[in-house]
Amino acid sequence: xATPSESTVENLQPQIEYNFYGAVTAARAVLPxxxxxxxxTLLFTTGGGSINPVPMLGNVNAAAGALRNxxxxxxxxxxxxGVYAAHVAISTWIGDDGPEGIPAATPDQIAPLYWDLxxxxxxxxxxxxx
Numbered sequence: 192x193a194t195p196s197e198s199t200v201e202n203l204q205p206q207i208e209y210n211f212y213g214a215v216t217a218a219r220a221v222l223p224x225x226x227x228x229x230x231x232t233l234l235f236t237t238g239g240g241s242i243n244p245v246p247m248l249g250n251v252n253a254a255a256g257a258l259r260n261x262x263x264x265x266x267x268x269x270x271x272x273g274v275y276a277a278h279v280a281i282s283t284w285i286g287d288d289g290p291e292g293i294p295a296a297t298p299d300q301i302a303p304l305y306w307d308l309x310x311x312x313x314x315x316x317x318x319x320x321x
Contacts, residue, residue, distance in 0.1 A: 195249035206254035210237065214258050218265070222274070229273035232309045235262045239282025242318060259316075266315035275312045279304060283321045294321045 193202045214235050225231030240248050241255035262278040269276055284295040296319065304319050 192248055193250040194246045195253075198250045198253065203250045203253060206250050207257065210251070210254040211258045211261070215261065218276075225274045226272060231274045232312070233262075233265070233274070233276040234279060234305055234308060235259075235276070236279045236281060239280045239318065239320075241278075242280050243282070263315050275309070277308050277314065278316045279308070280316070280318045282318060296321045 193199070218233055218235075221231070222233070225233075235258060237255035237258055238248070238251070240252035241259040244252040244256070259278050259280070262276055265276040266278075281296075281301065282294075284290070284293045285298065285301065287295065287297070289295045300321070301319055304317055308314070308317055
């Protein structure tokens with residue numbers, strides 16, 4: 192983790208490769224078949240810092256922000272094709288073992304948001320805050 196002023200190509204590159212390139216690679220593996228079928232859902236997740244950045248995660252948030260932008264753009268490109276893409280920003284700690292004072296949620300609490308996005312298919316983004 193690095194603040195924005197501490198971010199370098201060296202500490203940003205692994206975040207871009209993991210958060211952004213990994214998602215793009217996964218999507219490209221399934222998107223041709225989804226387009227051919229005219230159906231499918233692609234849901235991508237980042238931390239809440241992709242929308243409301245936290246300085247201590249400057250390099251992580253930059254990569255997550257790149258993914259968020261790409262997903263919103265993909266959502267727009269796929270409009271009317273039967274294939275749906277959306278971004279989910281999770282602004283809580285996931286699980287019971289988080290730092291004291293930090294809001295937390297269980298996977299069972301978060302999962303309905305994904306199902307709702309998949310079923311409704313009417314928004315490019317949702318934020319889970321607990």
